[in-house]
Amino acid sequence: MPIPSPAPSNQDLIRHLAEQALSRSAGAPLVGGNQVELLYDSVENFPAWEQAIASSQDSVFIEMYIFANDAFGLRMRDLLTERALAGVKVCVLYDWLGSWKAHLGSFFKPLLAAGAELRAYNPPSLTSGLSMLGRNHRKLIVIDRRTVFVSGLCISSSWEGRPERGLAPWRDTGVKLCGPLAADALAAFADSWASCGSPLPEAWLSPPPEPEEARGSVAARLIATTPATAQMMRLDLLIACFARRTLWLTDAYFMGTSMYLTALKQAARDGVDVRLLVPRSSDIGWIATVSRTQYRPLLEAGVRVFEWDGPMIHAKTAVADGRWARIGSTNLNLSSWLANRELDVAVEDQALAEKLAQQFLLDLDHSTEVILAGQRRRPTLTKPRPKDYHGLLLPPRTAAISGASAAARQAARIGDALGVVVRGTRTVDASEASAFLTIGVALLICAGLIAFFPWLVAGPLLFLLLLSGGAIVAKACGLYWSRRGKKQQPPLPRQPSQDADKDNQNSQLDD
C-alpha cells in the first residue's frame, strides 16, 4: 500500500498530532537546546566516562546494571574512590543481579570507606515476589549534575573484548549530552535512588546554572521507564507506525512481542525499508536462538534481517527516516519493555539521526543478511552486497540462495509450529520438516521429564507461588495494620485544598 502524502494545509495539524502522540507515548516532553554526541564502543565511551569522572568537582551519580569485578570495573572503582576522597559526592546505584559478584565480594569496600554512597537495586528478599524479575537495567552516568552519559554499555571489561585471544570488542552505542536534558537525567537518577532508600537531598536535585558553551541545538527526550509503565514499548510501536521510508533497528536480545512483530511487518508491507541487526553469536546463546525463531514471518513480510559477524553486538538503537533516533538500554523484549527500569534518549535531529544511520550502514558491512531462499523460502545466511545498503530505497528481492545454515535450522517458531499443527494457520513447506521434528522432540522430552520428575516443574512453580502469595499477604497485613492505626488516631481538620479526586481514591482504598 503506497503511503499517501498529506495535503499542505493539513501538515501543521498532523505535525502537532504527531508531537502529541510521541510525547504521550514516551511520557517525556521534547526538550530543545541540547548538545548530543554519539559515542561508539568501549574505545570511545570508556575513556569519555573516565575523563569526565576524573575532572568532576561537584558530584558523580551512577545508575548501572552491571558493575563488574574485573579490570575496567576496578579502574572505575579506583577513580570513583579517588574523587570521593577529594570531596566529590559519589552515589552509585547498581543492580543487585547484574552486579552480584561485586556486591557479594569486598569489591565496593574501598569506595564505601572513601565516603561514597552505594545502593543495590532490588536485592532478593522474601517479600519481593515476582517483582524480583524487574531489574535496574539503566546505564547512566551524571557528572557535576550537567554532563550526562546514556548508553547500552555497562561497567565491565566484556565490552573491551579479549585482544590476547583475538576477540574484538563488543559493538555498542552511547551518547554524551549536555544542556537542559541534564535536569531530566538528574530527576531519573533521583527517582531510582529514592526507590532504594532515602531520597537525594533537595540541594542535589537541580543542575547548576548552565554555561553558554553547554547549549546546543538538538531536541531530544529522556525516556526513563519504570516497571510496567511500558512507555518505551508504546514509543517503539508508534515509531514503527510513523516511519515512512526507513526503520533501522539494532538490538542485542531481540524477542519482539507479536504486537511489535506485526508493527514491523505492517511497516515493511507499506514499503518502509525495515532492517533488523542482531547478534549471531550472543553472550546469552538461548536468546539468539529465540530471536531466530522470529525471522521467518519478518522475512516473509519484507523485513530485512542481518546477523553481526563479530563476537557480540550489544547496541540498542533505532533510526527512522534519517530524522528520529533512539539510543539507550532498552532491548526489544518484554523484560525491557515491561519489567525493568530503563533509560533511553530519543533524538529528533536530522544531523544526528543521519550519523546513526551511516553507522548502521557501516555495521551492515560487518554483518550477514538472512534471506528466504527461493521457492523453498527457507531462511539462509548470505553475505551482504555492500551496494544494497547505501540507498534509502529497498533493493529488489534477491534471488534464491541455496544451502543449509544454522539460522535456517532454527528459523521455525515454536509458537508458529504449534499454530500450524493445532490451528492450521499456514501451509508448511517440506524444508521445515527438520525444524518441526526438533521442536516436537524437544516438547516430548519436556513432557517425559514432567511425567517422571514432576518436581522439576512443581518445585520452581511452588517457590514462585509461595514468594508471590507470601508477598501479597504481607502487603495486605501491612495495609490492615496501617488502617487500624489510622482509625485509632483522631481525624485531622480538613484542608480546603484537598481535592475531590484524593477523597475518592481514599474512600475506594478504604472500602
Ligand SMILES: O=P(O)(O)OC[C@H](O)CO
Ligand atoms: O542486559 P544487557 O542488555 O545490559 O546485557 C548485559 C549482558 O547480559 C552482559 O553479559
